Amino acid sequence: MTAPGSNRRALLGRPATFALALGLWFTPIPSGLTSQAWHLFAIFAAAIFSVIVAAFPLLTAAMLAAAAAVLTGTIAPAKAFAGFANGSVLLVVVAFLVASSVVKSGLGRRISFLVVSAFGRSTLGLAYSIFLTDAAIAPAFPSNTARSGVLFPIVLSLAEGAGSTPHDEKKRRVGGYLMFCGMASLAVSSALWLTATSVNPIGVEIARQFGLKIDFGSWLLAASVPALAAALLLPVVLYWLFPPSVRATPDAPAAARAALRSMGPLTRDEKVVAVAFLLMVTGWVTAGTLKLDLTAVAFGGLGALLATSVLTLDDIAQEGGTLATYLWLAVLFAMSGQLNELGFMSYVGGRLSSALEGVAWPAVYVALLVLYVLMHYLFVSQSSQVLALLGVFVDVGLRAGVPTPLMAFALLFASSYFSTITPQGGSQNVIFVGSGYLTQGELYKLGALTTSFCLLVFLLLGTPWLFLVVR
């Protein structure tokens, strides 16, 4: 069912979207860009615009954009559809399917009762349990996408345990709040630990080229104050930005303990899911050392769950939402990658940052950081942005006189916490987005506000802290 308000927005937004696309397309191409890059930007910008103004859902916008990009000859079909074979995209999809086994088997319910019995006196307590769990497991997980596959079933079970469903307007808010806490937690924990995401070592390698050596300890020391402050404050900030419908549940811990007792021992399916997850987690944690492919590990887990009939083909057939997620994520991933490959990202980054020449270094430092974070509106991959822009921005900062550790660390941390700025800003978000607890408008709004809050915390607390410990 569609609300009259959203119909009105669509009616206004759709012509505006097409006007924007055509307007940009026929605008004279800026010197230094090819027509291909400019036209792809017109299509991509219009697609994102249409989602923000609620003219189209993400899936519709992505499909129209893919068709426009290929049919106008802007990019080759092989490039436009490359996202469908991307390992990170497939990992999200498989993790989604695997997560459903945690709920179906009853293991998720059991875990949620365990969490609620310890933290469940309030919804805020549950949110803190998510941040705590994630921060604790993050240093062992070199992939935050894989970590989202572990965290999501727990968050989903907590939401369902609280009686929250995506389709009940009032009840969905608890789930929506917890889902966004999951996304925000992944963003902050990735900034806290050097080894919490594959993006960080790439950034460290770039920083090394500018003479800054960073190891596990120096990263943790530099990140500790701003990242822990953000982790402490974010559940409260989100609680205020997106108030859950149920807040205080003083009787929930006792009820959860009683429910746990009534559940009895682990069932056969719960045991199978627990073992499968344990093996997958072991595979993901040791992937770097043993040279295991993360997606293949997830495929192995899904295969095992199907082979043991914990999941059936009927269960998979009912996951239509996963297909929708796969389609839009693959298309946007490929399109953003192409914008990067065609030089658009480094062009915009270079132009914006070169405009700062001659400005005092403190202003350059703040401006570069803000621009770097805003640039993530155009990226669907954190590592792509780090590879394309981190070095450019560090270089501009250094030439303006910003101390190397300050500029490099600030941008490195931003490369993690900016992931929530859009639903597609990091592949680890997507599994939470696909749960359906939050509307697209809410995701963009919470994303912008959460990222702005993290930016403020890292600027106001992180900057003096960095001066103190790493200068």
Add this chain to the structure above:
Amino acid sequence: MVSKWLPLAFLLAAGCSGPAVVPPGRPAPGETRTFEGTWSASGSRRTLELDRGHKASILSLTGSLLLTGERGLGVGFQGEAIGFSDSLTGGTGQCVWTDERGDKVFSQIRGQPIGTGSHVTGTITGGTGRYAGVTGEYELRWQYVIETDEGAISGRAVGLRGRVTWPGAGAPRS
């Protein structure tokens, strides 16, 4: 409301980030101009491990080439290169720079094996459109080159400096 308009404002800003710099005017026949700038490029690399640390690789790079100077070669190009890099003998490749009108500048590059700090020289061999018949040379240094486990490669070249000469009146245009 701010949260909703922030991305829209940024998209607009990104779209308007095109330079206020006016592209250089039409050069006189036989005129030589100098240019300098940077090249941020990313792409892929496939490496063949040979004996005793000897490595050979093929690579493909694309990215934005931003030039400075009001009377240089232009404001910027999309730079695309394919090359072969050998850890013992160095690197060689072909490069195409394409501007906003689709006009191209062709060059051959050679130098040290691609990596952080390596030095590359290029010979401009011709072009299309307004660059038809141009010749020249340039050099650059890779400020950094980063490679991921998946074979993705990214780097930034600084100190890109060169000169280009337009064909004289009556000279054949390739």
